[in-house]
Amino acid sequence: MIELTLIGIGTGNPDHVTFQGAQAIRNADLILIPRKGKNKSDLSGLREDIITRVTDTPPRIAYFDIPERRSDDGYLRGVDAWHDAIALRWQDAMAAHPEARQVALLIWGDPSLYDSSLRIAARLTPQPPTRVIPGITALQALTAAHAIPINAIGAPYTVTTGRRIRDEGWPQTAGTVAVMLDAECSFQHLEMADFDIWWGAYVGMEEEILIQGPLADVAAKILKTRADARASHGWIMDIYVLAKRAG
């Protein structure tokens, strides 16, 4: 009976919302909103702001708490159990609004990119038809802010995580590399003289900070800027692109 829509809302700039996303918000009977997770307190009102901006008659909102993720049983198992737990929260929130047919979630960035919503949706019983509305990703907000293409002409690019850069080093690729989900500036594990970096924190938001240059020259500045920003905001989201230096 329920139809689920996962709406990509971009990365903190309410103007990242697409006309399609706005229409999907207006079509919803019920929107599920996570209560602020730790380290992301600045984002807590963003989803409500977006909703009231696109409609004078907002749909019902059901809040759910994001459970803690445990990692004592290994990373992937921890993620798996965490998705199970979130799916139960969604189910409970929907059960409290049995009249709702069109249920939506507002997803940071795009539901297809380093996001768990589709995997959580797949755990719901009965399984609702699920529709995805694409949104601007942090990677796009980063490349737009620096006004750079992500790829060289006809060349590939790879998107990976800080964990993989730290554990596996530079991926075997002829192209550029974008790094997401990096809590510890994993570029320090690379041969820094070989790379240029385009780094950004809070990309797309008012707080946006951008640094770019030869990695060996700007790494210390990024480390300090990141630590200071995190301390002052209480949270940080950052992302960067690396390219091998010519010659």
Next chain:
Amino acid sequence: MIELTLIGIGTGNPDHVTFQGAQAIRNADLILIPRKGKNKSDLSGLREDIITRVTDTPPRIAYFDIPERRSDDGYLRGVDAWHDAIALRWQDAMAAHPEARQVALLIWGDPSLYDSSLRIAARLTPQPPTRVIPGITALQALTAAHAIPINAIGAPYTVTTGRRIRDEGWPQTAGTVAVMLDAECSFQHLEMADFDIWWGAYVGMEEEILIQGPLADVAAKILKTRADARASHGWIMDIYVLAKRAG
């Protein structure tokens, strides 16, 4: 004196436009629009439609012809000369409207992804400050239409071209691979039994066609569907994601 804005408009669905993109269109004094290239005749009116949709007082429009790309001197040299030639067309179009200060282009997809606008803008003299507004890419439209994430949990993904798949085979990666700019179904050069595919043509548009399944099972269907669609529309844009099959 001129400021240039490259506005990502998504992939043919006018509802892909973001609020930020719409505002940038309204702010423009002059919008440069390419005259229909060969094979893309269905798109000729899309940019005008988007402009009239977001403003009752459209900015001036200057059309320019896209020159032919030559490849008799090698691929990269051909692209280089082509970008030079397009930059001259932009320059001529702007020179015909010397009063315009805010000049914009509406870019299919996102100006950062397999798009030449930033490289063409860098050839303008004098060099105008250039701003990028991110837009929904064909890759996002594809994953949204199939309701799939592009990456496995914590895993990387690589975006590459049909040419590279044909010439170099499967990229060395632990992740999924998205293939763009593939005019010849280059997945046929892979060991097809090893992969699943999520394919789409005209993604995001009314004409959207989606096929997914084990590559060995659906490859023939994709080849025929693609050839038929291209013949009937006169052009085609397609894109796909490949993942190694488990086991």
